[in-house]
Amino acid sequence: MITRLRLENFKSWEDTGDLRLGRLTGLFGTNSSGKTSLLQALLMMRQTVESRDRSRVVHTGDDRSLVDLGTFHDLLYNHDAERPLRLSFSWTLPERLSIANPETPEGVLYRISALSFTTEIRERQERPVVESFAYQFDGHCFGMRRREENGHEKDAYDLNTGDFPAKRVQGRPWPLPSPVKCYGFPDEATGYYQNTGFLPDLVLALEGLFSRLSYLGPLREYPHRTYIWGGDRPLDVGQRGEQAVAALLAARAADLKSGRGEGKGRRYKPIEARIAEWLRKAGLIHSFELRPVAEGRKDFEVKVKTARDSAEVLITDVGFGVSQLLPVLVLCYYVPEGSTILLEQPEIHLHPSVQAALADLFIDVVINRNVQIIVESHSEHLLRRLQRRIAEEAIAPDDTALYFCRREGGASVADKLEVDLYGNIVNWPAGFFGDEMGDLFAKTEAEMRRRAGIPR
Numbered sequence: 001m002i003t004r005l006r007l008e009n010f011k012s013w014e015d016t017g018d019l020r021l022g023r024l025t026g027l028f029g030t031n032s033s034g035k036t037s038l039l040q041a042l043l044m045m046r047q048t049v050e051s052r053d054r055s056r057v058v059h060t061g062d063d064r065s066l067v068d069l070g071t072f073h074d075l076l077y078n079h080d081a082e083r084p085l086r087l088s089f090s091w092t093l094p095e096r097l098s099i100a101n102p103e104t105p106e107g108v109l110y111r112i113s114a115l116s117f118t119t120e121i122r123e124r125q126e127r128p129v130v131e132s133f134a135y136q137f138d139g140h141c142f143g144m145r146r147r148e149e150n151g152h153e154k155d156a157y158d159l160n161t162g163d164f165p166a167k168r169v170q171g172r173p174w175p176l177p178s179p180v181k182c183y184g185f186p187d188e189a190t191g192y193y194q195n196t197g198f199l200p201d202l203v204l205a206l207e208g209l210f211s212r213l214s215y216l217g218p219l220r221e222y223p224h225r226t227y228i229w230g231g232d233r234p235l236d237v238g239q240r241g242e243q244a245v246a247a248l249l250a251a252r253a254a255d256l257k258s259g260r261g262e263g264k265g266r267r268y269k270p271i272e273a274r275i276a277e278w279l280r281k282a283g284l285i286h287s288f289e290l291r292p293v294a295e296g297r298k299d300f301e302v303k304v305k306t307a308r309d310s311a312e313v314l315i316t317d318v319g320f321g322v323s324q325l326l327p328v329l330v331l332c333y334y335v336p337e338g339s340t341i342l343l344e345q346p347e348i349h350l351h352p353s354v355q356a357a358l359a360d361l362f363i364d365v366v367i368n369r370n371v372q373i374i375v376e377s378h379s380e381h382l383l384r385r386l387q388r389r390i391a392e393e394a395i396a397p398d399d400t401a402l403y404f405c406r407r408e409g410g411a412s413v414a415d416k417l418e419v420d421l422y423g424n425i426v427n428w429p430a431g432f433f434g435d436e437m438g439d440l441f442a443k444t445e446a447e448m449r450r451r452a453g454i455p456r
Contacts, residue, residue: 001092001372002042002209002340003114008086009077011037011069012412019414022401023366026383027376028432029405034412035376038405039215039342041087042374043067044075046210054180057121057128066215066239072121072128077411081123084131087182088118091209094338102195109198112137115205119182130179134160135202142199144179144189159189159196167194214335215239216327218345223315223323226299236335241327245302247334248272248290258333260368271333278329279304282357284322286310324349328358332365332373340372341365347379359385363395387423397421404429 001023007016012034019038027035043066048059060075061068069075076083092114101107119133134143141162146155156175159166172192180186183206185199214236221240233250234243248271257268269277276288286305293299302315304322315323328346335341347355359382362373377383383402390397402417406429418426449456 001338002089002374003092004088004090004116005038005041006086006088007038007041008088009080009083010041010085010087011075011077012407012410013037014077014411016412016414019403020401020416021372021374023372023399024362024386024395025372025374025401025403026386027374027403027405028378028383028417029403030407033405033407034414035405036344037412038414039344039374039376040067040069042089042210042213042342043215044069045087046213046215048181048183049207049210051181054184055178057130057182073123073126076123085121085128086118087121088116090114090116093205094208094212097201097205099198099201102197110138110140112205115202117183117206121182128182129155130182132160133179133183135206140164142202144176144185147175159185159193161196166196168192169194209340212336212339213342214331214339215342216241216331216344216346218348220324220327220348223302225314225316226293226301228298229300230298237327237331241330244327244330245290245300247330248275249300251334252290256334258369260364271330274333275326275329278357278361279322279325281360282325282354284325284354285318287312320349321351321354325354329361332361332371333369335371337370340374343373343375343377345377346375347377347382352381355379355381356385358382359389362386363389366399367395387419387425389423390419390421391423404432 002021005016005019005021007013016038027038029035044058044060047061047065047067048056051059058072059065060070060072073079073081076085093112097112098108099110099112101109114137116136117133120131121128122131130146132143132145134141141160142164143160144157145160147158155178157178159176169192174192176188176192177186184203189199190196216237217239219240221242227245229246229249231253232246233254234247237244237247251271256271258271258274259266259268261267272290279285279288286307289303290300291303293301303312304315304318305312306318328343331341346358362375365371366373386400389395390400397419400419402419403414404417405412405414407413415429420426
């Protein structure tokens with residue numbers, strides 16, 4: 001789980017400061033306030049990790065990527081090439097990482113349950129160059145820093161091991177070459193030293209974090225009358241939800257189940273049944289079923305009934321809300337436990353009551369599946385339901401993190417919303433969901449004027 005995020009000189013953010021992330025994190029705010037950029041920074045890291053080009057410092061994207069940020073120059077705050085991009089985050093590991101002692105392999109040097117990472121990247125000669133990066137845990141630090149020789153900048157680096165005594169291999173006094181991407185130690189970091197063979201384990205921990213990160217964007221794919229599934233198991237539902245049905249069929253084939261409750265009281269259901277349950281709770285349908293068009297075919301139909309006595313129809317023949325909500329539901333129950341989900345405006349095209357039900361869905365998933373959800377939203381209904389559930393003790397305030405993003409002097413600012421034990425936001429910002437009181441005052445004034453016969 002990602003527990004902290006900080007961006008400096010990234011798009012509209014001069015400095016976010018340290019943002020604490022919860023099991024359920026909500027990003028609210030006005031348009032163009034920088035909410036989406038917080039998600040984009042994490043998506044940039046994921047596609048950098050997935051890139052096959054080890055020399056590519058950051059993968060800023062293209063038309064086939066999760067996010068396309070243009071050039072590195074484009075993503076710098078105010079497009080100022082003199083400013084470095086700094087990206088920093090902390091996360092907990094799904095399993096404790098034990099680092100063997102290189103001096104006595106049967107011993108353990110470190111036991112790591114949480115890591116922090118920071119990288120600094122500058123634009124030099126119209127290309128991004130890593131200035132430094134560092135992994136930190138329990139007061140220890142391992143990383144690399146770009147060196148300057150005789151005042152002249154070179155793509156040569158020193159290894160930083162903090163208080164750990166790294167031992168050079170005799171006859172190999174050379175500096176290190178450039179890092180792998182913006183976060184990895186080159187092979188020479190272990191080849192030039194006798195006792196640094198554990199450094200790749202830190203890199204693998206970071207790559208594991210982003211391999212468990214999934215994203216669903218605001219624009220979902222339209223439903224189809226039939227879906228073709230060849231038996232592949234997708235990683236997630238795709239950024240437009242285009243793989244939602246394939247994921248459901250793969251879950252059925254693998255007999256994947258989702259649990260709810262604790263200990264002996266924990267009950268498991270097939271993911272497909274869990275999806276149907278939530279669609280009923282949201283009041284969208286009565287029944288939901290995936291079935292092949294004919295025996296032995298790879299073509300499948302999604303059949304639904306909107307009421308107990310209604311006719312069974314294809315998903316294309318009912319309201320748009322079902323097909324909008326379906327990818328959200330599938331993603332929440334399909335990804336492995338310990339994953340992080342990024343959701344952008346999941347409430348689009350949904351009735352207010354269904355928007356409120358999203359809060360219940362997210363609480364169920366973060367509590368019962370140990371999945372972290374970071375959601376960007378404009379929905380007052382979602383927030384109000386979350387506040388109610390905090391008051392009802394369905395989720396603790398400390399398990400949530402809510403932010404209101406706004407622009408101030410050309411830069412984005414994130415205000416942490418303080419939520420008490422009763423679900424009240426004690427520092428409710430002005431204009432959070434528009435000028436409700438202003439509208440009520442203007443309406444009352446107009447009513448009084450009309451009743452008095454006063455012309456406009």
